Amino acid sequence: MTEIINVFAGIFIAIGALLSLVTALGILRLPDVYTRNHAASKGSTLGVMSVLLGAFLYFYTLDGDYNSRLILAIVFIFITSPVAGHLISRAAYNTGIPMWEKSVLDELKDKEKHEKDGLKREKQ
Amino acid sequence: MKKNDVILQTVTNVVVFMIFLFSLQVFFSGHYHPGGGFIGGLMTSGAIVLLLLAYDIKTVSKIIPIDYKLLIGIGLFFAVATGAGSLLFNVPFLTHAFSHFDLPILGETSLHTAVLFDTGVYLVVIGVTMTIIQTIGEGE
Secondary structure, three states, X not given: OHHHHHHHHHHHHHHHHHHHHHHHHHHHHOOOXXXXXXXXXXHHHHXXXXXXXXXXXXXXXXXXXOOXXXXXXXXXXXXXXXXHHHHHHHHHHHOOOOOOOOOOOOOOOOHHHHHHHHHHHHHO | OOOOOHHHHHHHHHHHHHHHHHHHXXXXXXXXXXXXXXXXXXXXXXXXXXXXXXXXXXXXXXXXXXXXXXXXXXXXXXXXXXXXXXXXXXXXXXXXXXXXXXXXXXXXXXXXOXXXXXXXXXHHHHHHHHHHHHHHHHOO
Protein backbone atom coordinates (compact mmCIF):
# COMPACT_ATOMS: atom_id res chain seq x y z
CA MET A 1 0.00 0.00 0.00
CA THR A 2 2.74 2.43 1.00
CA GLU A 3 4.67 1.62 -2.15
CA ILE A 4 1.63 2.20 -4.33
CA ILE A 5 0.99 5.62 -2.80
CA ASN A 6 4.68 6.43 -3.15
CA VAL A 7 4.49 5.61 -6.84
CA PHE A 8 1.45 7.84 -7.14
CA ALA A 9 3.31 10.64 -5.36
CA GLY A 10 6.17 10.27 -7.83
CA ILE A 11 3.77 10.35 -10.77
CA PHE A 12 2.07 13.48 -9.42
CA ILE A 13 5.39 15.26 -8.94
CA ALA A 14 6.57 14.25 -12.41
CA ILE A 15 3.32 15.47 -13.98
CA GLY A 16 3.61 18.72 -12.08
CA ALA A 17 7.18 19.28 -13.20
CA LEU A 18 6.22 18.45 -16.78
CA LEU A 19 3.31 20.91 -16.68
CA SER A 20 5.59 23.61 -15.33
CA LEU A 21 8.00 22.93 -18.19
CA VAL A 22 5.15 23.17 -20.69
CA THR A 23 4.15 26.45 -19.07
CA ALA A 24 7.66 27.83 -19.46
CA LEU A 25 7.71 26.74 -23.11
CA GLY A 26 4.32 28.37 -23.63
CA ILE A 27 5.54 31.66 -22.17
CA LEU A 28 8.54 31.53 -24.50
CA ARG A 29 6.75 30.50 -27.66
CA LEU A 30 3.32 32.15 -27.64
CA PRO A 31 2.97 35.42 -29.54
CA ASP A 32 1.34 38.02 -27.27
CA VAL A 33 0.67 38.80 -23.63
CA TYR A 34 -2.82 37.28 -23.54
CA THR A 35 -1.86 33.87 -24.91
CA ARG A 36 1.21 33.83 -22.69
CA ASN A 37 -0.94 34.66 -19.71
CA HIS A 38 -3.29 31.88 -20.73
CA ALA A 39 -0.40 29.41 -20.65
CA ALA A 40 1.06 30.75 -17.42
CA SER A 41 -2.06 30.97 -15.32
CA LYS A 42 -3.47 27.56 -16.24
CA GLY A 43 -0.44 25.36 -16.75
CA SER A 44 1.53 26.48 -13.75
CA THR A 45 -1.53 26.35 -11.48
CA LEU A 46 -2.14 22.69 -12.23
CA GLY A 47 1.61 21.99 -12.19
CA VAL A 48 2.19 23.47 -8.76
CA MET A 49 -0.96 21.82 -7.42
CA SER A 50 0.26 18.42 -8.65
CA VAL A 51 3.68 18.89 -7.09
CA LEU A 52 2.09 19.89 -3.78
CA LEU A 53 -0.26 16.91 -3.89
CA GLY A 54 2.68 14.61 -4.56
CA ALA A 55 4.62 16.09 -1.66
CA PHE A 56 1.57 15.73 0.60
CA LEU A 57 1.14 12.06 -0.32
CA TYR A 58 4.85 11.39 0.14
CA PHE A 59 5.03 12.83 3.63
CA TYR A 60 1.72 11.23 4.55
CA THR A 61 3.01 7.76 3.75
CA LEU A 62 6.52 8.44 5.01
CA ASP A 63 5.62 9.14 8.61
CA GLY A 64 1.85 9.59 8.71
CA ASP A 65 2.28 13.35 8.90
CA TYR A 66 -1.03 14.87 7.79
CA ASN A 67 0.31 18.23 6.64
CA SER A 68 -2.81 20.36 6.35
CA ARG A 69 -0.78 23.36 5.21
CA LEU A 70 -0.13 21.65 1.89
CA ILE A 71 -3.87 21.09 1.42
CA LEU A 72 -4.45 24.73 2.29
CA ALA A 73 -1.76 25.76 -0.20
CA ILE A 74 -3.40 23.69 -2.94
CA VAL A 75 -6.78 25.31 -2.28
CA PHE A 76 -5.19 28.74 -2.02
CA ILE A 77 -3.31 28.46 -5.31
CA PHE A 78 -6.40 27.07 -7.01
CA ILE A 79 -8.39 30.11 -5.89
CA THR A 80 -5.86 32.89 -6.37
CA SER A 81 -3.75 32.03 -9.39
CA PRO A 82 -6.49 32.30 -12.07
CA VAL A 83 -7.61 35.59 -10.51
CA ALA A 84 -4.05 36.89 -10.76
CA GLY A 85 -4.02 35.89 -14.42
CA HIS A 86 -7.35 37.63 -14.98
CA LEU A 87 -6.14 40.84 -13.35
CA ILE A 88 -2.88 40.87 -15.31
CA SER A 89 -4.74 40.32 -18.59
CA ARG A 90 -7.26 43.04 -17.80
CA ALA A 91 -4.55 45.49 -16.81
CA ALA A 92 -2.77 44.71 -20.08
CA TYR A 93 -5.96 45.25 -22.09
CA ASN A 94 -6.84 48.49 -20.32
CA THR A 95 -3.38 49.94 -20.95
CA GLY A 96 -3.81 49.16 -24.64
CA ILE A 97 -1.37 46.29 -25.17
CA PRO A 98 -2.14 45.06 -28.72
CA MET A 99 -3.32 41.55 -29.43
CA TRP A 100 -1.58 39.21 -31.82
CA GLU A 101 -1.95 40.59 -35.35
CA LYS A 102 -3.66 37.42 -36.56
CA SER A 103 -6.44 37.52 -33.96
CA VAL A 104 -9.85 37.95 -35.54
CA LEU A 105 -12.26 39.06 -32.82
CA ASP A 106 -12.10 41.73 -30.13
CA GLU A 107 -15.48 41.90 -28.49
CA LEU A 108 -14.32 44.27 -25.75
CA LYS A 109 -13.37 46.94 -28.31
CA ASP A 110 -16.86 48.41 -28.56
CA LYS A 111 -17.53 47.93 -24.87
CA GLU A 112 -18.34 51.61 -24.37
CA LYS A 113 -20.93 51.43 -27.12
CA HIS A 114 -22.47 48.42 -25.35
CA GLU A 115 -22.57 50.30 -22.06
CA LYS A 116 -24.34 53.24 -23.71
CA ASP A 117 -26.88 50.86 -25.25
CA GLY A 118 -27.43 49.36 -21.81
CA LEU A 119 -28.07 52.81 -20.34
CA LYS A 120 -30.58 53.54 -23.12
CA ARG A 121 -32.36 50.28 -22.43
CA GLU A 122 -32.54 51.08 -18.73
CA LYS A 123 -34.07 54.48 -19.47
CA GLN A 124 -36.76 53.07 -21.73
CA MET B 1 -15.57 54.14 -17.23
CA LYS B 2 -16.70 52.63 -13.97
CA LYS B 3 -14.26 50.20 -12.45
CA ASN B 4 -15.63 46.70 -12.08
CA ASP B 5 -13.70 44.74 -9.46
CA VAL B 6 -16.21 42.05 -8.62
CA ILE B 7 -13.89 39.09 -9.22
CA LEU B 8 -11.07 40.56 -7.15
CA GLN B 9 -13.43 41.58 -4.35
CA THR B 10 -15.21 38.23 -4.17
CA VAL B 11 -11.95 36.31 -4.08
CA THR B 12 -10.57 38.72 -1.50
CA ASN B 13 -13.57 38.10 0.76
CA VAL B 14 -12.71 34.38 0.81
CA VAL B 15 -8.94 34.57 0.80
CA VAL B 16 -8.53 37.17 3.55
CA PHE B 17 -9.89 34.75 6.14
CA MET B 18 -7.57 31.99 4.93
CA ILE B 19 -4.53 34.28 5.20
CA PHE B 20 -5.62 35.52 8.62
CA LEU B 21 -6.15 32.00 10.00
CA PHE B 22 -2.83 30.87 8.59
CA SER B 23 -1.09 33.84 10.17
CA LEU B 24 -2.66 32.94 13.52
CA GLN B 25 -1.51 29.35 13.08
CA VAL B 26 2.02 30.52 12.29
CA PHE B 27 1.91 32.82 15.31
CA PHE B 28 0.84 30.14 17.78
CA SER B 29 3.12 27.42 16.40
CA GLY B 30 6.13 29.72 16.75
CA HIS B 31 7.40 28.01 19.89
CA TYR B 32 7.84 24.52 18.47
CA HIS B 33 7.83 25.05 14.69
CA PRO B 34 9.02 27.75 12.28
CA GLY B 35 6.97 30.90 12.70
CA GLY B 36 6.36 33.37 15.47
CA GLY B 37 5.22 36.91 16.10
CA PHE B 38 7.13 38.62 13.32
CA ILE B 39 6.03 36.47 10.40
CA GLY B 40 2.51 36.15 11.84
CA GLY B 41 2.19 39.91 12.11
CA LEU B 42 3.50 40.39 8.59
CA MET B 43 0.98 37.89 7.22
CA THR B 44 -1.90 39.52 9.09
CA SER B 45 -0.95 42.89 7.70
CA GLY B 46 -0.64 41.19 4.30
CA ALA B 47 -4.29 40.18 4.61
CA ILE B 48 -5.24 43.77 5.45
CA VAL B 49 -3.16 45.01 2.48
CA LEU B 50 -5.11 42.62 0.24
CA LEU B 51 -8.32 44.23 1.53
CA LEU B 52 -6.78 47.64 0.78
CA LEU B 53 -6.04 46.51 -2.79
CA ALA B 54 -9.57 45.24 -3.38
CA TYR B 55 -11.44 48.05 -1.63
CA ASP B 56 -10.51 51.65 -0.97
CA ILE B 57 -8.90 52.97 2.18
CA LYS B 58 -12.13 54.38 3.69
CA THR B 59 -13.99 51.06 3.39
CA VAL B 60 -11.15 49.17 5.02
CA SER B 61 -10.96 51.59 7.94
CA LYS B 62 -14.71 51.06 8.33
CA ILE B 63 -14.31 47.25 8.29
CA ILE B 64 -11.36 47.29 10.71
CA PRO B 65 -11.76 50.41 12.86
CA ILE B 66 -8.32 50.23 14.45
CA ASP B 67 -5.83 53.04 14.93
CA TYR B 68 -2.61 51.26 13.99
CA LYS B 69 -0.41 53.76 15.83
CA LEU B 70 -2.25 52.78 18.99
CA LEU B 71 -1.51 49.15 18.15
CA ILE B 72 2.24 49.88 18.23
CA GLY B 73 1.85 51.32 21.72
CA ILE B 74 -0.17 48.35 22.98
CA GLY B 75 2.38 45.92 21.52
CA LEU B 76 5.31 47.71 23.15
CA PHE B 77 3.39 47.73 26.43
CA PHE B 78 2.88 43.97 26.17
CA ALA B 79 6.60 43.41 25.59
CA VAL B 80 7.76 45.69 28.41
CA ALA B 81 5.10 44.43 30.82
CA THR B 82 6.11 40.81 30.22
CA GLY B 83 9.69 41.76 30.93
CA ALA B 84 8.83 43.83 33.97
CA GLY B 85 6.45 41.18 35.30
CA SER B 86 9.39 38.92 36.06
CA LEU B 87 10.74 41.59 38.43
CA LEU B 88 7.72 40.96 40.70
CA PHE B 89 8.95 37.40 41.31
CA ASN B 90 12.43 38.57 42.28
CA VAL B 91 14.13 37.29 39.11
CA PRO B 92 16.01 39.31 36.45
CA PHE B 93 14.24 41.34 33.77
CA LEU B 94 12.73 39.28 30.91
CA THR B 95 12.95 35.98 32.78
CA HIS B 96 10.20 33.77 31.39
CA ALA B 97 8.28 30.97 33.04
CA PHE B 98 6.02 28.21 31.83
CA SER B 99 3.75 25.67 33.34
CA HIS B 100 1.13 23.09 32.40
CA PHE B 101 -2.51 24.02 32.78
CA ASP B 102 -5.69 22.03 32.42
CA LEU B 103 -7.87 24.28 30.29
CA PRO B 104 -11.62 23.57 29.92
CA ILE B 105 -11.80 22.84 26.19
CA LEU B 106 -8.20 22.52 25.06
CA GLY B 107 -7.19 20.03 27.75
CA GLU B 108 -3.64 19.89 29.07
CA THR B 109 -1.65 22.74 27.56
CA SER B 110 1.69 24.24 28.38
CA LEU B 111 1.43 28.00 28.58
CA HIS B 112 4.57 30.09 28.32
CA THR B 113 4.96 33.80 29.09
CA ALA B 114 7.08 34.10 25.94
CA VAL B 115 3.78 33.98 24.04
CA LEU B 116 2.80 37.27 25.70
CA PHE B 117 6.09 38.79 24.54
CA ASP B 118 5.42 37.40 21.09
CA THR B 119 1.96 38.99 21.15
CA GLY B 120 3.73 42.30 21.66
CA VAL B 121 5.95 41.64 18.65
CA TYR B 122 2.89 40.61 16.61
CA LEU B 123 0.96 43.78 17.42
CA VAL B 124 3.97 46.05 16.82
CA VAL B 125 4.67 44.46 13.44
CA ILE B 126 1.03 44.88 12.34
CA GLY B 127 0.99 48.46 13.61
CA VAL B 128 4.24 49.50 11.95
CA THR B 129 3.47 47.84 8.60
CA MET B 130 -0.05 49.23 8.38
CA THR B 131 1.04 52.71 9.50
CA ILE B 132 3.72 52.79 6.80
CA ILE B 133 1.38 51.55 4.08
CA GLN B 134 -1.54 53.78 5.03
CA THR B 135 0.69 56.84 5.30
CA ILE B 136 2.19 56.24 1.87
CA GLY B 137 -1.24 55.38 0.44
CA GLU B 138 -2.89 58.54 1.71
CA GLY B 139 -0.09 60.88 0.62
CA GLU B 140 -0.73 62.76 -2.60
